[in-house]
Amino acid sequence: MNFLRRVLLDRQLKRALAKNKCRLDSGIRGLRGDTELTLEHGVKLHQVKIHSPKLSIGAYTDIVSGTELQHVASIGRYCSIARDVTIGQNRKSHPLEWLSTHSALGGLRQRRAGMAQHEAVKQTLIGHDVWIGMDVLILEGITIGTGAVIGAQSLITKDVPPYAIVVGSPAKVQRYRFEPHIIEALLASQWWNLTPQQLAELPIEDPENLLEALKGLAVPDSPPGKVVVRNKPFSVTHQAAR
Numbered sequence: 001m002n003f004l005r006r007v008l009l010d011r012q013l014k015r016a017l018a019k020n021k022c023r024l025d026s027g028i029r030g031l032r033g034d035t036e037l038t039l040e041h042g043v044k045l046h047q048v049k050i051h052s053p054k055l056s057i058g059a060y061t062d063i064v065s066g067t068e069l070q071h072v073a074s075i076g077r078y079c080s081i082a083r084d085v086t087i088g089q090n091r092k093s094h095p096l097e098w099l100s101t102h103s104a105l106g107g108l109r110q111r112r113a114g115m116a117q118h119e120a121v122k123q124t125l126i127g128h129d130v131w132i133g134m135d136v137l138i139l140e141g142i143t144i145g146t147g148a149v150i151g152a153q154s155l156i157t158k159d160v161p162p163y164a165i166v167v168g169s170p171a172k173v174q175r176y177r178f179e180p181h182i183i184e185a186l187l188a189s190q191w192w193n194l195t196p197q198q199l200a201e202l203p204i205e206d207p208e209n210l211l212e213a214l215k216g217l218a219v220p221d222s223p224p225g226k227v228v229v230r231n232k233p234f235s236v237t238h239q240a241a242r
Contacts, residue, residue: 009234016236020225024048025065031231040077041224041241042196052088058128059224060196071121071140076128077192082152087138088124127162128192146187147177162187178207185211193221 010027017024022043024030031037032051039045040059047065055069058077063069067081071088075081094101109115122141130144133152138144145162155169163177163186176183186207191199191214203209225241 013229013236016227016229016238019238020227022227024229028231028234031229033231035229035231037229037231039227039229041226052123058192071123073123073125075126076130076146078129079126079131081130081132082134082136084134085132085136085138087126087132088121088140088142089137090121091139091141092121146192147183149177182207182211189214190219190221193219195224 006028013024013028017039020039020041022039022041023045024039025046026048030045030047030049032049034053035050036054037050037052038056040057042060043057044062045057046063048063049068051068051070052072055072055074057063057075058079060077061075061079061081063075063079063081063085064083066084068086069075069088070086071090075087081087093103095106098106100106124138124140125143127144127146127148129147130150131148132138132144132150133154135153136150136156137154138150138156142156143159144150144156145160145164147163148160149165150156150160150171151165151167151174153169154167154171156166157170160166160171161173161176163183164173165175165177166173178186189211191210194202202213223242226239227236228239229236
């Protein structure tokens, strides 16, 4: 793609994102391969590389520069992802039993010899309100539960339960953010469907009192507006909130 065309497409993309108060600092250069990216209202993606064939990111999620999203299907609302995180790393991209572990050489050999590709890569799923620290590596096929916290420089090789705090390589559960009955109630409340303005009116500093305030109320899932970006061929559409 020549420079002028990229500039024109980036302008088109920026206008559509602005309608939904989203940002994608890497522009179309951050979209690698044949990608379909759906961003809900208020998503902030700094200098991020996206390899996922189809990825949706929930409202108000913020992903800092240096992160790579490889085999990821969804990231929930209100997530915070720090610098230099890799999510959805293929477990078999560097075959140990071959002559070389070099992934490009392996791919070239498979094409030249007409060999079958490795078995399908499983997609990674990230829940709502997940906080991921710097330099974390999450392998493909993992589910990170809502409310989980992943410490910096951790290696995630298996599913992380909701509201667990995990640290290490490989990561292990250190503790849970709340007591089991509060976790169960928070998950049932689906509080992440509320806007920041609505949540700011509630005692979010005290989840137990928050649950009392929500008691008897059904939190509606009113889908915010979203932007859908397709890389090949390029297209971008804005869908208004319902």
